[in-house]
Amino acid sequence: MGEVVQISAPVQKIIDDIDTAPPPLVVTFLLNRHPLLGGDYYRAYRAGALASARFGWHTTLADKMGKSETNPEGRLGFVTPVEMMGMPVEMARVFFPDVIVIRPVEKWTLEDTLQAQANGQKVIADVDDDLWGHEDLLAAGTTLTEEGSTYDTWFPAVDAVLCSTRHLARKVRDFGYGGRVFYAPNCYDPTVLNAEPKPSRRLGTRLWLSGRSDAELTMYDEWVYPLLDRLDLSFTHIGADEPEVDELPAQSGVKARRRFGWDTPRLIERPSMVIPELAKEFARFSIGTIMMVDNEYNRSKTDTSAVELGLAGLPLVAASTHELYRNIPGVVSPTARDVEKRVRELLNPETWAIESKRVKTWARQRAMACESKYLESLLAAVNYVTVGSST
Numbered sequence: 484m485g486e487v488v489q490i491s492a493p494v495q496k497i498i499d500d501i502d503t504a505p506p507p508l509v510v511t512f513l514l515n516r517h518p519l520l521g522g523d524y525y526r527a528y529r530a531g532a533l534a535s536a537r538f539g540w541h542t543t544l545a546d547k548m549g550k551s552e553t554n555p556e557g558r559l560g561f562v563t564p565v566e567m568m569g570m571p572v573e574m575a576r577v578f579f580p581d582v583i584v585i586r587p588v589e590k591w592t593l594e595d596t597l598q599a600q601a602n603g604q605k606v607i608a609d610v611d612d613d614l615w616g617h618e619d620l621l622a623a624g625t626t627l628t629e630e631g632s633t634y635d636t637w638f639p640a641v642d643a644v645l646c647s648t649r650h651l652a653r654k655v656r657d658f659g660y661g662g663r664v665f666y667a668p669n670c671y672d673p674t675v676l677n678a679e680p681k682p683s684r685r686l687g688t689r690l691w692l693s694g695r696s697d698a699e700l701t702m703y704d705e706w707v708y709p710l711l712d713r714l715d716l717s718f719t720h721i722g723a724d725e726p727e728v729d730e731l732p733a734q735s736g737v738k739a740r741r742r743f744g745w746d747t748p749r750l751i752e753r754p755s756m757v758i759p760e761l762a763k764e765f766a767r768f769s770i771g772t773i774m775m776v777d778n779e780y781n782r783s784k785t786d787t788s789a790v791e792l793g794l795a796g797l798p799l800v801a802a803s804t805h806e807l808y809r810n811i812p813g814v815v816s817p818t819a820r821d822v823e824k825r826v827r828e829l830l831n832p833e834t835w836a837i838e839s840k841r842v843k844t845w846a847r848q849r850a851m852a853c854e855s856k857y858l859e860s861l862l863a864a865v866n867y868v869t870v871g872s873s874t
Contacts, residue, residue: 511580519757525669593637605868611647642868651783667860671850678766678795682832685768687719702774711749723752765795775803793846798838
């Protein structure tokens with residue numbers, strides 16, 4: 484969420500004067516970043532669009548919060564993200580929703596939550612990472628609050644919580660949170676990442692390196708990098724658009740992102756991409772790689788990387804003993820030998836074609852199952868906070 488803005492009286496009057504019947508329910512999803520990037524696409528943009536179509540709600544996205552100039556203690560207003568989407572600021576709209584679904588944005592405060600609730604607005608926290616289990620925090624022995632984050636101060640006061648994995652839902656309940664916690668997996672899109680890759684000698688992955696542990700980066704360095712020369716391969720890393728480590732200020736619970744930094748022309752680094760652009764890049768390589776360790780932070784992780792690569796038809800080399808990856812096509816033991824063996828198998832065009840179809844079938848089934856469960860849980864959470872029933 485961006486800066487807090489003031490909603491002027493003229494803008495408020497335009498909103499009040501709209502000559503249409505109000506929708507039965509207004510639900511606003513607050514954004515961390517661009518609505519077509521990663522988690523904000525699966526848990527805000529797409530989620531809102533589907534909820535509007537299925538439930539008849541008026542759903543909106545927002546990247547700014549505002550308070551009415553004429554009633555600053557009243558309902559909180561939220562501004563649509565037109566600048567973020569490359570549209571003129573004059574097209575921005577302000578909504579005063581009944582329900583606010585908020586991801587872990589840093590500028591939200593406990594006072595904001597209490598003001599919303601005092602004016603009849605309900606606040607649902609949406610959590611898709613174990614914010615309390617990141618290795619940097621655990622190693623330092625600190626908490627989010629001690630590191631300057633506001634999240635721990637306002638999180639306990641929300642009316643309900645959506646969690647992306649069952650493990651994370653259990654962890655939130657174990658904190659002693661008194662409200663209802665709902666398991667709501669990522670609302671994957673089963674078609675938007677469809678691609679037509681071909682057998683080739685290019686590996687690739689999409690990595691948000693801030694969320695990857697040192698052990699996982701070491702797996703790429705020691706198991707994937709040597710294969711580039713050995714097997715005459717190239718490697719595409721999508722997500723290399725952040726500053727170098729020493730240019731980043733310290734942040735609470737966030738590892739400074741880095742590029743892979745491999746000294747080879749075989750490495751192709753691309754910036755982070757909005758979801759619709761990912762399919763075009765995925766079509767340029769033929770094998771998807773995932774290296775995941777089983778640690779406290781990752782136990783609450785989703786299978787997003789596998790689903791995305793699978794939807795594009797990219798056979799996987801998924802090196803992990805994580806429970807999440809037990810049934811994913813292409814999982815191998817996390818050893819250099821098994822990673823290389825799997826890569827060699829997928830360099831055979833016939834094997835590649837069989838595995839491409841297999842993983843795409845799995846990914847689409849997974850996407851449809853997650854979509855159904857997410858919408859079920861979102862509806863239950865909204866019913867719970869608005870009418871007191873989750874049925």
